[in-house]
Amino acid sequence: MSDAGNEVFFQVDERANGVSVLTLCRPERLNTMAPAFFPALRDAVQRLQAEGRTRALVLASTGKHFSAGMALDVFASGLSLTDTSDARRRLAFQTGLRQLMACFDVLEQAHFPVIAAIQGGCLGGALDLAAACDLRVCSADAFFAVQEIHIGMAADLGVLQRLPKIVPPGVARELAFTGERLGAERALAVGLVNAVLPDAAAALERALQLAGAIATKSPVAIAGSKLALNYAVDHPTMDALQQMTLLQSAIFDIGEMGRAIEAWQRKAPGEFAPLAPVAPL
Template structure:
């Protein structure tokens, strides 16, 4: 499938998804929400066995301005019985939410490389990523409060797991900018870079390092971290025992030990792909 709101390429087991609407500040129009869901749920999720890591980056001075205002116009244009309008709105909102939930549930790590403004829906999206990196001019804004609405696509559900509760509340209630240095101090981003090219070079290097590891072990690590976030320690430990009982007896550990003994890079099989159903 060809995409209209971002470029998509794969090299060295790393998929690179790059927003390509800089003239619109990479605002998320209706096509974007459909395309982002398709690339993660279908292409990366069930078709591309060679993808082991995903990097999301952008073009122009800003990462994304968030929701394109045309999407709000589409919602307001719906007419008819009030109850049915609201039922339709709920279904559409769940679909918007799923557009970023597929990032969180993607079995491979997803890294976000952010420059300039990461606004509104941009915060929803990067909150669903595994790691975030940014340039010194980056800033993060929960902009929905200034539009008279509550952020509803994942920020308020995921951000409290990434940074302190009091800070989340301040950002959500005030709509103020969080600059890059503050994002680094509170742990929202892992590193801050002088410019976008330096950031992309380093983030791609991190992605290649991850891609060189056992894809099954990386997938298991992401699964366990996400599960532990949402469950008790006892529940997470129990799930860990089931996971390793199922997957530790494959070829990856023997290959890792052989590679160490032979002083060479390990050669791991790709994960299997196929229809989720």
């Protein structure tokens, strides 16, 4: 569970099969994101990474909507983060914004895949959050929007950088410039989501099935695959191939492969040790 003061933003459930579930739990506020949400999310994901037991993470939500993004009262509250009145404050603004971005970066950087199960609205900062995940599934009533354009700002937590690498660039620009809603079926057609399910419960179940399947594989091979895929997105093929030679030399494990082959032949889950925990500094 994560909270700031008396406010609970989400709950984390670590299951025995290596699947963890992080569930946003402020449905009465449309699961909007207050400033304290961001470091809480970062810390929760980094803890799961450091402990090494999680092999796949499902990011879920409660209520009618996945999340309406950043709470609008954040912009009206006069936070120091939003002050760009002089050069010193603009430098501080840049540092603060990059720190907010980094709170979503951890999803991309985690050694385990992250799967978002989305129902209803996924708006504004919530789409930045979903775009940082590896896979997305949604309910038939889901819709997505780059909401920030409606309040006179450019989206700034990663969606403009990640979305054109997930969907066709023209679709990303259409969403960014118009703020129009992208429904579930079109989201599937353009590749934003991997599956559309009848309702929220079915979407969560599909996300858990995907996470469960991932969790039966070698966590070293999964981590290596994610590192290689992430690197390839932003680098030329030749550079990515060179990275792969170094990466493979670090993670190649004949013993692990033997266990994987045996499990595959038996059509049974593999028996793999978790990743090594990382001691805090």
